[in-house]
Amino acid sequence: MAQEMKIEIVKKETIKPSSPTPHNLRSFKLSLLDQLSPVAYGPLVLFYPNNVSEVTLxxxxxxxxxxxxxxxxxxxxxxxxxxxxxLFIECNDEGAVYVEARVNALLSNFLDQPNLEILKLLLPIKVExxxxxxxxxxxxxxxFFECGGLAIGVCMSHKLADASTLSTFIKVWAATALGxxxxxxxxxxxxxxxxxxxxSAQSPAAAMEMKIVKRVTKRFVFDGPKMRALKAKVTSGSVQRPTRVEAVTGLIWNCARKASKLSSGISKLSMVSQSVNIRKRVVPRLPQTSIGNLVGYYTAMAEESGIELNSMELVSRxxxxxxxxxxxxxxxxxxDIVFEAICEYFKEIENIMRRDDINLFICTSLCNFGIYEIDFGWGKPIWVNIPFDILKNFASLIDTKEGDGVDAWISLSEEDMALFERDPELLxxxxxxxxxFGPVTRRSSL
Incomplete structure (x- = not known):
């Protein structure tokens, strides 16, 4: 099925702002965090069934x-x-790109078992x-699918936008469609x-770079009942109420560590880096609608000290x-030391990524952003996902539709993935x- 599905580009247009940008707003400064962000696009694809009483043209x-x-x-x-x-954005109203495509399949066919390579074709540009x-x-x-289903793929430059910015814009875009x-x-x-x-005199050595390497990416879903069991398993005296993201990250990290050690035969220092929205963590707080790369990162470490670490201990870390x-x-x-602090952090991460004796795992989350509430006028999405797979040892997490689980794309080396996907603890x-759709019956409009 997946090999036969074809996506045809019908038209490509430039969409300009409905009103010209005033002259005094024509130059928009990037923040330091924007400058040091990687050159890539942040992607998101939202799937909408044709759930209107009459087929909307x-x-x-x-x-x-x-x-x-x-x-x-x-x-x-x-x-x-x-x-x-x-340094800055020239706000010249050149516009955004809008691509319209046709898919020669039913939406239900694609959602039976989502194919990452086809999912990426639903984006208007390559993430990298x-x-x-x-x-x-x-x-x-x-x-647009044959059944009337619709996939909206959005790519926003990471030089201006983090996950919060991306979700804020799409929410406003959908709200605008509703007036x-x-x-x-x-x-x-x-x-x-x-x-x-x-x-300009020198390249910012501290800037993060996307180094694309050979990897295998697969999707794993932690549904509500299994999530509750996982949270109970990793609960401890130090973490009495683990979050969904903590529980899943701890389990993925533990299983990836074990897979790496078995495939290579080498025990390495293992670290995980998790992105954090800093808007509500700095003083004074920044508005949740702040636009830009307002993200920090924290790391946790699992040294090979002869003590066998489990998922519960990793969640504690x-x-x-x-x-x-x-x-x-x-x-x-x-x-006053914000510049030094930011550059120091980016240099630290860059040095860690270059070291052969450290196994770094990066995790990013779009959970709890209310993505499944985005309605353009045809109802809420049936599935939302992040087709990002350009890094190895990387996991992107997002809510399941019910809101009590986690949908994850995980990228590992081919050797590590072969062991990871068979780990009994993970499964x-x-x-x-x-x-x-899970066990429910598919709707004919899909």
Whole structure:
């Protein structure tokens, strides 16, 4: 089935803001955190069934998407501009890219067992494209299935946007389609808190780089009942109420550690790096609608000391890392030494990634962002996912539709994945690429 599915690009357009950007807003400064962010696009694909009483014409839905996108760009005007010299965005209203595509299959066929390679074709550009640094900052692809189902793929440059920014924009775009776009006011003050630096004389050595290596990426789903069992398993005196993200990250980390040790025959220091939204952790707090890369990272370590570590202990170390970040590192992201603190952190991560004696695992989460509430006027999405697979030893987590589980794409080396996907501890709580619908009967409109 997956090999026969074809996606045909029907048209490609430039969508400009519905109103021109005022002259005094034509230059938008990047923050220091934006400057040091990797050159890549942040992706998201939302799937909507055709659940209207009468089939809405493709042309009508496409027109509504483009019209509301144009109006949303007026409020998020930097997204219609272009980055210059990694210092600022020239807000010249060049616009965003809108791609319309047709899929020669039913949405239910794809959701039976999602195929990552096809999922990536539902995005308007490759995630690793260098265009993220100098080209279009926002690209959208609307892919219409034969049944009337719709996939909306969004790519937003990581040079301006973190996961929170991406979700905030899509929510405003959808609200605009419903005539409610004015209810959210984006905040553009990040560069005031974290002023940019001129790196024209030399490349910012501290900037994160996306080093693409050979890897295998597979999807694992932790549903609600299994999630509750997993949280009970990793509960301890130090972590009495583990979060879903902590529980899943601890289990994935433990199983990946074991797989790496078995496949290589070498015991390495193992570390995990977890992204953290700093908006509510710095003082004074930043608005949740702040636009930019307002993300910090904390690390947890598992040394090979002869003591066998389990998932419960690793969750304790994850919680300790988060507590230390909140108590120590978040304070360094404010005050007079913010530049030194930020660059020091990026250099530390860069050095860790270059070391052969450390096995670094990176985890990012889009859980608890309310993604499944995004409604453009045709109901809420049936599935949302993050087709990001350009790094090895990487996991991207997102909510399941019910909100009580986790849907994860995990990338490992081929040798490690062969052991990881057969780990009994993992399979006690996770299913390998299950049907999105679960045990329920599929709807004919899919």
């Amino acid at each position: 493709t042309e009508e839905r496409s027109h509504q998407l483009k019209k509301s996108l144009s109006e949303a760009l007026t409020r998020f005007y930097p997204l219609a501009g272009r980055i210059k010299d990694n 494209s260098p265009e993220a640094a100098t080209g279009c900052l926002l690209l959208v692809q609307a892919s 409610l776009g004015h209810t959210v006011v984006p905040d553009f003050s990040a560069a005031t808190r974290y002023p940019p630096r001129d790196f 994850l919680r300790k890392g988060m507590v230390e970040f909140n108590e120590i590192h978040s304070k360094r992201l404010q005050g 006690a709580f996770a299913s390998l690429n299950p049907n999105v």
